Amino acid sequence: YINSERLQSWLTDFAKIGGTPKGGVNRLTLTDLDKQARDWFVVLAKKAGCSIKIDAMGNIFARRSGEDDSLNPILIGSHIDSQPLGGKYDGIYGVLAALEAVYSLNDHKIKTDRPIDIVSWTNEEGSRFAPAMIGSAVFSGLTSLQEGWACTDISGKTIGEELKRIGYAGKDNFLSYRIHASLELHIEQGPILENNNELIGIVTGALGQKWYDVEFIGMALHAGTTPMDVRQDALIGLAEAVIEINTIGKNEYPDGRATVGMVKNTPNSRNVISDKALFSVEFRHPSQEGLDRMDQQLSKKIKQIAEKLNLKFNITPILSLSPLHFDDTCIEVVRQVSQKLNYPHRTMVSGAGHDSCNISKIAPTSMIFIPCVKGVSHNEEEEIKPEWMSAGANVLLNAVIDLSKR
Amino acid sequence: YINSERLQSWLTDFAKIGGTPKGGVNRLTLTDLDKQARDWFVVLAKKAGCSIKIDAMGNIFARRSGEDDSLNPILIGSHIDSQPLGGKYDGIYGVLAALEAVYSLNDHKIKTDRPIDIVSWTNEEGSRFAPAMIGSAVFSGLTSLQEGWACTDISGKTIGEELKRIGYAGKDNFLSYRIHASLELHIEQGPILENNNELIGIVTGALGQKWYDVEFIGMALHAGTTPMDVRQDALIGLAEAVIEINTIGKNEYPDGRATVGMVKNTPNSRNVISDKALFSVEFRHPSQEGLDRMDQQLSKKIKQIAEKLNLKFNITPILSLSPLHFDDTCIEVVRQVSQKLNYPHRTMVSGAGHDSCNISKIAPTSMIFIPCVKGVSHNEEEEIKPEWMSAGANVLLNAVIDLSKR
Numbered sequence: 118y119i120n121s122e123r124l125q126s127w128l129t130d131f132a133k134i135g136g137t138p139k140g141g142v143n144r145l146t147l148t149d150l151d152k153q154a155r156d157w158f159v160v161l162a163k164k165a166g167c168s169i170k171i172d173a174m175g176n177i178f179a180r181r182s183g184e185d186d187s188l189n190p191i192l193i194g195s196h197i198d199s200q201p202l203g204g205k206y207d208g209i210y211g212v213l214a215a216l217e218a219v220y221s222l223n224d225h226k227i228k229t230d231r232p233i234d235i236v237s238w239t240n241e242e243g244s245r246f247a248p249a250m251i252g253s254a255v256f257s258g259l260t261s262l263q264e265g266w267a268c269t270d271i272s273g274k275t276i277g278e279e280l281k282r283i284g285y286a287g288k289d290n291f292l293s294y295r296i297h298a299s300l301e302l303h304i305e306q307g308p309i310l311e312n313n314n315e316l317i318g319i320v321t322g323a324l325g326q327k328w329y330d331v332e333f334i335g336m337a338l339h340a341g342t343t344p345m346d347v348r349q350d351a352l353i354g355l356a357e358a359v360i361e362i363n364t365i366g367k368n369e370y371p372d373g374r375a376t377v378g379m380v381k382n383t384p385n386s387r388n389v390i391s392d393k394a395l396f397s398v399e400f401r402h403p404s405q406e407g408l409d410r411m412d413q414q415l416s417k418k419i420k421q422i423a424e425k426l427n428l429k430f431n432i433t434p435i436l437s438l439s440p441l442h443f444d445d446t447c448i449e450v451v452r453q454v455s456q457k458l459n460y461p462h463r464t465m466v467s468g469a470g471h472d473s474c475n476i477s478k479i480a481p482t483s484m485i486f487i488p489c490v491k492g493v494s495h496n497e498e499e500e501i502k503p504e505w506m507s508a509g510a511n512v513l514l515n516a517v518i519d520l521s522k523r
Numbered sequence: 524y525i526n527s528e529r530l531q532s533w534l535t536d537f538a539k540i541g542g543t544p545k546g547g548v549n550r551l552t553l554t555d556l557d558k559q560a561r562d563w564f565v566v567l568a569k570k571a572g573c574s575i576k577i578d579a580m581g582n583i584f585a586r587r588s589g590e591d592d593s594l595n596p597i598l599i600g601s602h603i604d605s606q607p608l609g610g611k612y613d614g615i616y617g618v619l620a621a622l623e624a625v626y627s628l629n630d631h632k633i634k635t636d637r638p639i640d641i642v643s644w645t646n647e648e649g650s651r652f653a654p655a656m657i658g659s660a661v662f663s664g665l666t667s668l669q670e671g672w673a674c675t676d677i678s679g680k681t682i683g684e685e686l687k688r689i690g691y692a693g694k695d696n697f698l699s700y701r702i703h704a705s706l707e708l709h710i711e712q713g714p715i716l717e718n719n720n721e722l723i724g725i726v727t728g729a730l731g732q733k734w735y736d737v738e739f740i741g742m743a744l745h746a747g748t749t750p751m752d753v754r755q756d757a758l759i760g761l762a763e764a765v766i767e768i769n770t771i772g773k774n775e776y777p778d779g780r781a782t783v784g785m786v787k788n789t790p791n792s793r794n795v796i797s798d799k800a801l802f803s804v805e806f807r808h809p810s811q812e813g814l815d816r817m818d819q820q821l822s823k824k825i826k827q828i829a830e831k832l833n834l835k836f837n838i839t840p841i842l843s844l845s846p847l848h849f850d851d852t853c854i855e856v857v858r859q860v861s862q863k864l865n866y867p868h869r870t871m872v873s874g875a876g877h878d879s880c881n882i883s884k885i886a887p888t889s890m891i892f893i894p895c896v897k898g899v900s901h902n903e904e905e906e907i908k909p910e911w912m913s914a915g916a917n918v919l920l921n922a923v924i925d926l927s928k929r
């Protein structure tokens with residue numbers, strides 16, 4: 118078993134790095150706060166005897182040696198970055214539980230056959246820099262390093278620049294590094310486990326995703342002097358699109374999702390008709406056909422709206438992930454361990470994307486979920502119970518020991 | 524007649540203070556650029572022999588003495604501030620044409636009976652600080668100085684602080700100062716004069732206005748894990764409201780106007796459902812009954828949307844101006860001068876609000892419009908023709924001479 122007090126105290130301490138008045142965390146990727154949390158993670162990992170490597174995307178790997186370091190490692194971990202008004206468990210819980218697993222192995226003087234790499238991925242959230250999960254995407258060879266470095270935040274700064282600025286543009290090259298198995302522990306971010314009084318989610322796969330930027334372009338004119346019938350109001354285009362996109366999601370109920378989360382209006386002045394309305398769109402679906410259907414609907418509706426309102430438009434793809442199934446062996450190990458530890462559990466599909474989705478393309482991978490209160494996540498009020506925290510970390514610890522023997 | 528070259532060269536020079544790549548101006552109220560333009564206006568006015576006074580709202584008054592300085596003055600001028608992506612004539616044309624009128628009087632060695640005050644009002648645009656026209660509102664006693672100072676921009680800075688910062692928190696008290704007549708020259712900001720090949724608009728009044736802030740409050744949740752049917756998405760509320768508000772405007776065609784120009788979404792992250800969507804609403808109408816009808820529709824629709832989507836809401840009034848009729852004598856003087864100068868003209872109502880609307884509550888007031896190309900304003904592409912520029916300034920000059928004799 119892991120040491121729950123230690124894990125809890127780390128969680129409490131990391132929650133202070135970017136802590137918000139309402140008990141959440143604002144620790145956007147590659148900010149000074151992210152650097153502070155990274156630095157401290159490195160200190161804690163070194164204390165456990167780990168050696169540190171950092172790749173060109175700023176992904177951090179802390180290795181605990183095994184009996185035979187020529188064997189491919191077990192990879193465990195998650196991400197340190199947060200949403201702008203996010204919770205104190207999303208991501209960081211998986212990183213600190215992985216660290217706790219290594220501390221526990223040290224405490225119990227257990228040496229695994231294989232080395233263990235604790236990983237913290239760069240820019241999982243996709244909030245400051247889109248797309249999400251770009252650190253693991255570059256690591257997995259799904260995206261080029263050039264593309265990764267070029268991702269730009271709303272103020273024009275790139276991931277490449279910001280990595281250098283905070284000192285996490287590493288030189289270690291992991292593209293040739295082979296992983297025996299990869300596990301990520303995370304909060305569910307949905308209500309299913311809690312509603313069913315279950316402690317562990319055995320994650321068998323994840324919804325596919327498609328993200329876009331859509332922009333309507335109209336004409337800025339004086340709101341007081343311009344009659345209603347001659348306007349080309351880009352914000353009306355946005356409004357109609359938001360409603361259509363919501364309908365696209367509802368038509369794919371219960372597992373399809375459609376969300377506009379980000380908007381940027383120009384010139385955004387009270388008495389000026391909008392000439393540019395930019396917004397994000399994201400679709401999620403368990404099937405590729407479902408995603409394609411949503412994609413087609415989007416193009417059709419945006420075109421119709423633009424024609425009706427006499428606007429121009431652009432649709433830019435930002436992220437595309439197929440629905441995926443994790444590795445059956447990894448899934449089975451998590452199931453067996455949950456059973457052995459007597460934790461009520463269920464198999465489930467993740468609605469959220471995770472770095473594990475990318476890693477699953479290059480290594481046997483699965484995930485472990487614990488409940489979060491009322492399914493609330495990407496919200497400062499995100500909360501977990503101590504027994505959930507311990508259960509997840511115990512499953513991780515035991516699954517790592519099991520996988521290392523295989 | 525005025526000196527067109529001089530006026531044109533001033534316009535060209537002031538357009539550089541905050542000039543944008545697309546030929547517009549970004550010179551928001553009480554920014555460093557606004558200060559720079561104010562400073563230079565003061566220099567030019569002093570060169571013409573004017574004495575300068577500045578009141579507690581930063582309104583600038585440059586006085587040219589008359590034969591009898593105990594007589595109430597003629598007030599002419601407009602505003603120096605601009606929209607964030609505004610044009611190079613809106614406001615500043617009226618200020619510089621007033622300056623040109625004084626320079627011309629000097630050139631022609633004409634001494635008017637009454638003193639002439641050239642005025643530049645603070646925060647006409649209402650873009651950085653809402654409401655618009657607050658400088659003239661405080662001057663006219665329609666709003667308290669406390670309220671004026673307390674207006675806050677999006678970053679939390681107040682008009683009071685910013686006036687001090689740029690050195691324009693004046694000590695001169697004008698509340699007891701009586702105006703014989705007030706004239707403001709401005710571009711039309713609409714297409715009517717150009718479409719009818721007319722040079723001069725004799726402005727008889729202005730549409731009434733009501734401005735609001737509306738906010739929907741929902742719940743921030745993960746966009747990937749939260750099914751469509753349990754969401755409380757504040758941005759959907761905004762979208763439905765934008766469409767309803769547009770319909771409210773269309774139902775009052777042709778003279779009613781309804782616009783959402785500014786939006787602010789929280790947390791504004793791609794994969795987070797919006798928990799707060801704030802937006803501005805403004806209505807304009809020639810009749811008070813029309814405005815009241817729009818106001819009632821707004822309350823009703825916002826309430827309906829909030830109930831349907833399970834959101835909370837707030838509606839905050841920001842500005843309320845009744846439809847108004849300018850002073851018949853001032854209107855008549857502008858008509859006579861236009862006729863005398865042989866400029867094609869028409870009487871018209873202003874769709875835009877102007878400081879003159881506030882001044883008309885305390886002094887005989889009217890306005891002079893010139894065309895602007897295609898009616899485009901509050902846009903970097905705002906443009907006028909040299910002959911329009913001269914015509915407007917000539918009407919102003921001659922109307923001032925006439926009014927000073929009355």
Ligand SMILES: NC(=O)NCCC(=O)O
Nearest residue numbers: 241242249469470747794
């Ligand atoms: N787990 C998580 O919140 N990931 C961010 C990417 C996504 O929105 O799915």
Ligand SMILES: NC(=O)NCCC(=O)O
Nearest residue numbers: 341388647648655875876
């Ligand atoms: N003239 C002008 O653009 N005034 C700003 C206030 C308004 O929107 O009417």
